[in-house]
Amino acid sequence: MTADVDRHELRQIIAGLSEGVILVEPDQTIAYANEAALAMHGVERLDELGDDVDAYRERFALRYRNNRTPEHYPMERVVAGERFHDVVVEVHRADRPEVEFVHSLRSLVATDREGKPSCLALIMKDVSDQFEAEQRFEATFNANPAPAVITRLSDLRHVKVNAGFLEMTGHVRDAVIGRSVYEVDVLAGARNRDLAVSRLKEGGTIPQMEACLDLPDGGTRFVIVAGQPIDMGDEPCMLFTFADLELRKKAETALRQSEERFAKAFRLTPVPTLLARLDTFTVTSINEAFTRVFGHGEDSVVGRSPAETGLWVAEAARERFEESVGRTGFVPGQEVCLRHQDGSELDCLVSAERVEIGEETFALLVLQDITERKRGERELFEAIEAVMADTSWFSRGLIEKLANLRQPGPREGNGASPALTVRERQILNLICAGVDDDAIAKRLNLSRNTVRNHGAALYRKLGVHKRAEAVIWGRENGFPLNASGP
Structure with missing residues (x-):
C-alpha cells in the first residue's frame, strides 16, 4: 500500500513538470506519462502511447541524429537500468x-x-524548434559558397566543415571533422597568429588577417581568415x-610582371617618352x-607638369593637347x-594615350624629334619657290614628284574643299601647269x-602663302595639268 501511495x-509531482516524463515498469509496461510527454508525442491519452515498449515501437519510429535506427529504444535501455543523458532522437508517428518531433532524452533509474x-523514468525535452x-x-x-569551418571551443576540434x-x-x-585546430590548422601562417590563438582560447572574435594554409597535397593557399x-x-x-x-595573388603577380615589362620597355625605347598623371x-x-634629346634630367622634370618645366613653346597648343588627351x-x-x-x-x-597602371590613370606621351625633317622640307620648298620664277621647263611628271615629296599632316577644319570660282579654278589649273602670271x-x-x-x-x-604650296595643293586635290605652258 505504501508503494502505491508513493507512486x-x-x-x-511530475504531472506539472514542463519536461516530459514516462514511467516504465521492469516488465516494460508503460505505467504513466505526464501531459508534457503526451504532447511531445502528439497524443492525448496514455493508451495512445501503447501499453508496453513493443506497442510503443509499433506506433512510433525513432531515429538517432546520426540517421541510425536504434536496436534498442531508449525506453528499453531504461528498463535495462542504463543511465544516459542528452540522447537526441527524431520521433515519427507511424499513423x-x-x-515529427525531436526529443532530447535522459534516463532516471531509482x-x-x-x-x-524501484522507479524507471524516461525524461524528455522537446527540441524540435x-x-x-x-x-x-x-x-x-x-550552401554558403564562402569556405567555413566550425570548431568546438571545449576541445578545439572541428565539428562542421x-x-x-x-x-x-x-x-x-x-x-577535417574531429581533427583539432592544430591538426588541420586553419590559422597556419597567420600574420598575427599569437593574437588569433589567444582570442580562440578566450572564445573572442578573431579579426581578419592573412594566412597561408597547408594543403593535403603539400601545397599552400593564401587566404584571409576570421573567427566569430x-x-x-x-x-x-x-x-x-x-x-x-x-x-x-596571381593577379598581383601578373600585374607586377606586366608593370616590370612596361617599365623595361619604357626605359629602353629609343624615342623620348614620358609618363604623367592624367x-x-x-x-x-x-x-x-628624353634626357638625351631634350637635355632635361629627372630632377628637373619628374614631379612637375610640362607647363612648369616650360617644355612647350606655345602654351595654347599645350592646353589644347592636354584637353584633347583628357577628353578622348x-x-x-x-x-x-x-x-x-x-x-x-x-x-x-x-x-x-591614356593607360591604366594599378588603380591609377596616366597619359603616356611619345615625343619624336622631326627638326631635321622639317628643315629639309623647308629647304625643298625654298628651292621650289626659287625656280618658280621660270617654270616653263618643269615637266608634268617632275611637278607631280615634287608634290608627292610633301606629306602634310591633317589640316584643322572639316576637311571640305574650298568653294572656288570658275576664274580661280582656271588660274589654279594654269599655276599647277607651271604658267607664270604674265602668261596667265x-x-x-x-x-x-x-x-x-x-x-x-x-x-x-x-x-597657303606661296605659289609652290598652291601647286602642291592642286596636285594633291586632283587638278589636271592640261595646259602646256605660255
Missing part, C-alpha cells in the same frame, strides 16, 4: 508520418534499499570563415631618350614646337593686277 505522490530498480533552426543553419552553412572549404583546400570531410564565436546548441564554438586570396599632367617618369584618351601624332633645356626650339611629333594674263585676256588679285583670293581660300 501516486510521484505522479502528482501520421507528417508528425533503486530501493536492496538495490533493485532547436532542431529545425539547426537544420536551417546546416543547410545555409553547407562546408563544401567551400573542402573545395578550396582539397581536404575530404573525414580528414557562435553557439551550436549549448556548445560554444568558433565559426572560421575564409576568403581565397589565390586569384588576387588629371594634372604631373610627370612621374621619363626615359633616357588618345591623340595621334601632332606637330608642335618644344623647347630644349638650353632654350633652343625643336620641331616634334607628339602622340599620347595673256591666256585669259586679263590684266596682270587682276591675275594677282585672283591669285591672292585663291591663296586665302586654300590656306
Whole structure:
C-alpha cells in the first residue's frame, strides 16, 4: 500500500513538470506519462502511447541524429537500468508520418534499499524548434559558397566543415571533422597568429588577417581568415570563415610582371617618352631618350607638369593637347614646337594615350624629334619657290614628284574643299601647269593686277602663302595639268 501511495505522490509531482516524463515498469509496461510527454508525442491519452515498449515501437519510429535506427529504444535501455543523458532522437508517428518531433532524452533509474530498480523514468525535452533552426543553419552553412569551418571551443576540434572549404583546400570531410585546430590548422601562417590563438582560447572574435594554409597535397593557399564565436546548441564554438586570396595573388603577380615589362620597355625605347598623371599632367617618369634629346634630367622634370618645366613653346597648343588627351584618351601624332633645356626650339611629333597602371590613370606621351625633317622640307620648298620664277621647263611628271615629296599632316577644319570660282579654278589649273602670271594674263585676256588679285583670293581660300604650296595643293586635290605652258 505504501508503494502505491508513493507512486501516486510521484505522479502528482511530475504531472506539472514542463519536461516530459514516462514511467516504465521492469516488465516494460508503460505505467504513466505526464501531459508534457503526451504532447511531445502528439497524443492525448496514455493508451495512445501503447501499453508496453513493443506497442510503443509499433506506433512510433525513432531515429538517432546520426540517421541510425536504434536496436534498442531508449525506453528499453531504461528498463535495462542504463543511465544516459542528452540522447537526441527524431520521433515519427507511424499513423501520421507528417508528425515529427525531436526529443532530447535522459534516463532516471531509482533503486530501493536492496538495490533493485524501484522507479524507471524516461525524461524528455522537446527540441524540435532547436532542431529545425539547426537544420536551417546546416543547410545555409553547407550552401554558403564562402569556405567555413566550425570548431568546438571545449576541445578545439572541428565539428562542421562546408563544401567551400573542402573545395578550396582539397581536404575530404573525414580528414577535417574531429581533427583539432592544430591538426588541420586553419590559422597556419597567420600574420598575427599569437593574437588569433589567444582570442580562440578566450572564445573572442578573431579579426581578419592573412594566412597561408597547408594543403593535403603539400601545397599552400593564401587566404584571409576570421573567427566569430557562435553557439551550436549549448556548445560554444568558433565559426572560421575564409576568403581565397589565390586569384588576387596571381593577379598581383601578373600585374607586377606586366608593370616590370612596361617599365623595361619604357626605359629602353629609343624615342623620348614620358609618363604623367592624367588629371594634372604631373610627370612621374621619363626615359633616357628624353634626357638625351631634350637635355632635361629627372630632377628637373619628374614631379612637375610640362607647363612648369616650360617644355612647350606655345602654351595654347599645350592646353589644347592636354584637353584633347583628357577628353578622348588618345591623340595621334601632332606637330608642335618644344623647347630644349638650353632654350633652343625643336620641331616634334607628339602622340599620347591614356593607360591604366594599378588603380591609377596616366597619359603616356611619345615625343619624336622631326627638326631635321622639317628643315629639309623647308629647304625643298625654298628651292621650289626659287625656280618658280621660270617654270616653263618643269615637266608634268617632275611637278607631280615634287608634290608627292610633301606629306602634310591633317589640316584643322572639316576637311571640305574650298568653294572656288570658275576664274580661280582656271588660274589654279594654269599655276599647277607651271604658267607664270604674265602668261596667265595673256591666256585669259586679263590684266596682270587682276591675275594677282585672283591669285591672292585663291591663296586665302586654300590656306597657303606661296605659289609652290598652291601647286602642291592642286596636285594633291586632283587638278589636271592640261595646259602646256605660255
